[in-house]
Amino acid sequence: MDVQLLLVMTGALIIAAFAHLRGLQAGIVTVTLAAAISFIPGLPRLELDPELILGVVIPPLLYSATLNFSFFAFVKNLRSILGLGVGLVVFTTVVVGFLTSWIAPEIGLAGAFVLAAVVSPPDSVTTVSHGREIGLPRRTISILTGESLVNDAAALTLFAVAVAAVTGDSEFIENPFLLFGWEALIGLILGVVIGRIVIAVRRRVGNPTIESGLNLLVPFLAYFAAEQLHASGIIAVVAAGFTVSISHFTVRPSTAPSTAYRTRLQEAALWPVVDLILEAFVFAYMGLQFRFVLEDLAESSTPTWSTIGLGLIVLLAVILCRFAWVYFSYGRAQLALLIYAKRVAASLDPSAARRQRRRGGPARPVEGRPGRTDRSRRPDSVQRLRMQQRLDSATGPNGRRGGRPGPGGRQGGRDRGHITVLTPAENLLVSWTGMRGIITLAAAGGIPLTIASGAPFPGRTIIQTVAFIVAVGTLLLQGSTLPLLAKTLRIDTTAEDAEVEEGRADARAVAAAAVAGREDNTSGEYFDLQRAALTQAVVDRKISPASAGDVRHELDALQAGVTPLLD
Template sequence: MDVQLLLVMTGALVIAAFAHLRGLQAGIVTVTLAAAISFIPGLPRLELDPELILGVVIPPLLYSATLNFSFFAFLKNLRSILGLGVGLVIFTTVVVGFLTSWIAPELGLAGAFVLAAVVSPPDSVTTVSHGREIGLPRRTISILTGESLVNDAAALTLFAVAVAAVTGDREFIENPFLLFGWEAAVGLILGVVVGRVVVGVRAKVGNPTIESGLNLLVPFLAYFAAEQLQASGIIAVVAAGFAVSLSHFGNRTSALPATAYRTRLQEAALWPVVDLILEAFVFAYMGLQLRFVLEDLAESNTPTWSTIGLGLIVLLAVILCRFAWVYFSYSRAQLSLLIYARRMAASIDPRARRRRRGRGGPGRGGRTGPLGRQGGRNNGHVTVLTPAENLLVSWTGMRGIITLAAAGGIPLTIASGAPFPGRTIIQTVAFIVAVGTLLLQGSTLPLLAKTLRIDTSAEDAEVEEGRAAARAVAAAAVAGRDDPTSGEYFDLQRTALTTAVRARQVYPGSARDVRCEIDALQAGVTPLLD
């Protein structure tokens, strides 16, 4: 198994390199070739424990995505993120569950809901990591990234409840809403604690290699600590990632080790490598299951073609569910925006507005910051995506390794010792949905984004404007100084950026980008050994 695993990872990287040279999507090419390779006579089955996939593969991918995602963008789009990450997962589970129980009554209602929970969560981490290359707008990428950070926890909770209903086992907390609340709350607290503890330890080390090693352990520490308390390891990993990323703007940079900039540069190069290896392995693992899924289906008493037909129907259902939910949310957001605009128009008194202007104030409630928002917040603002952006969000519903891992984690037997009803059917349908969405939606998403020709010039201009403001803050901090080779020179700039972020004078994302520029400049003028 160890040699086979090594060969699979090596082969996946070779295929990814080939796809990159040809300008092809590495994931699509890897899945397709791996599926063909699975039919080689005598090829042994690569079958991993689902707990190994959930505990080893998923945490670093989620953690890396969180480190590169702005917590403030997460809060700004929280309504849309929770709608997709929780609301859509529940909606898809309910619709697909009842549909499956009607088409395949032999599964039973509980078994149908097991299948529905398995196929409900999209796996968008890989897609959004290449979002700018594909042509996705930044706002769309933010929403999809946030969705990918929370939807797995909701789906796995529903999966655990549905499996318990079939097997007759009792969950830690029987009420599914209270169960999810426990998992989310405890996972959140543990993740923050793990992240803050590691941040505190790293601040005292002063060795980039050791600090990076500690950072690599964070997703695993958070995940398994939460799982031991029957909480959500997924949420714990996300919370830990945000705790680590926010630490750069939560404390004064001068309190960090003098080598902190080297640690950041080292990790900026490290995490993309980790992502590449894990993503390549995931796609190869998915493709290599094809022959064995078909063999399992043939050896069971389940009619092959009817199961494949069920898989195609469920595939269509999950796609349509996402479209229905996204456009329902779009209509609701448009209505909210209309109501808000009418209320604002009705509440504005021209005479009162003139009086406020005469006093030199922005109106009731406080100052207007340099970000152009009262107190740095979007008070009452309702974010509404354009129709083209909604179409992109609707089409990015690819399923992935979470779906396969959950399907593989279905018990063999129920409490009475009888076989789990429809286990082979569920696993086959899950495979069809995962690979089908990847090949159908994943392969056409770049073309769709290119065809829609969404104008991102306003977004690009806003980003450049934010970076210019951050560069001005950094430059003002060292105005008049003529020693750009000292550590203090660069620390002053980073400290000024931190202060500006906390005062809501510059965007956190812009400050992070400029801080990376400062780190690179310091690395270029500072000897490796001080």
């Protein structure tokens, strides 16, 4: 097994290197070639314990994605993220569960919901990590990344409840809503506590290698500690990642070691390597299961073609569920904003006001206030100015949806960060980015062999086969066409890119002002003053955290270039 794992990882990395040289998507190429390799005669089956996958592969991938994702962007898009990460998972589980029980009644309603919970969570972290390369807008990347950080927890909770209903076992908390609340709350608390402890230890070490080693342990500590308390290890990992990432925006004591910049640079190079190895292994593992899934299906009493047909129907169902949810959720917000904008625009149009007065006759006196007329139909200059400001804050001064947000997500003087309205092209991209992955396969592999009475778990082979079809099908169908779709839609990110560059320019100006007049541009204090100024500017909401992070990374690289390794 050890040699087989090593060979799989080595082969996956070689395939990834080949795909990179050819400009191809490494994940798609790896899955396809691994599926073909699985038919080599005599090739042993690589079968891992699902708990090993959930506890060793998933935590570092989620933790790395969290470290590279802005907590402030997560909060700004929280409503959209929870809608996709929790609401869509529940919606997909309900629809697919009832659909499966109707098509395949032999597995029962509870078994159908086990299958639905298995296939409900998209796993698009790998895809959106290369989002800018394939042309995804930054806001779309933020929403999809945030969704991937929370949907696994919701799906695994539903999976545990559904499996318990089939086997007859009792969960730690039988009420699914209370169970999810417990898992989320305790996981969140544990993640924050572990993150704070690691931050405190790292600040006293002063050695970049040891600090990076401690950071590598964080996802595993958070995951297994939460699982021991029947909490969500996924949420604990995400909470720990955010806790560590936002610690960069706190002012460190003057006596702290001046090696933090080296630690950040070292980890910036370390985590992409971890991601590459784990992602390559995940895709290879998925492909290598192909032949053995077909063999398991052929050896069972389940009709092969009917199971494959069920898998294709479920594949179509999960895709359509995502389209329906995305267009319903964002379509309502877009329609409401459009109606609001039209009403305000009509109020600002003098000709429309005159037509309204002609239709309604002279201005009516206001009841109880003699001599005053109803001005609601004739906005004066002050009223029109206020309405124009409200319209600009909702649609932007150029009439487009969404004005330019401020550093903290404030827009037009009002905090509209909780409202997200996507363009039709962005709606299509979010709807199409619903690839399933290793979570689906791990959950399917974790289905018990028997129920409490000792009888076989009903429909276990069907569930695992359908889960494999959905995972590989969405990856090959949606994952392979997503770059082409993004290119075809030609979403103009010029304004978005200009806004990012403007934010970076503001952050550079803040950093430069902090050291104006100083000539010791190679000392540690010179760079520390600039970082402290950036942190304070973020606290004062003068610049965005993302811009501050980009400029801080530039300062880290500059300091590493002018500072000896041993100072």
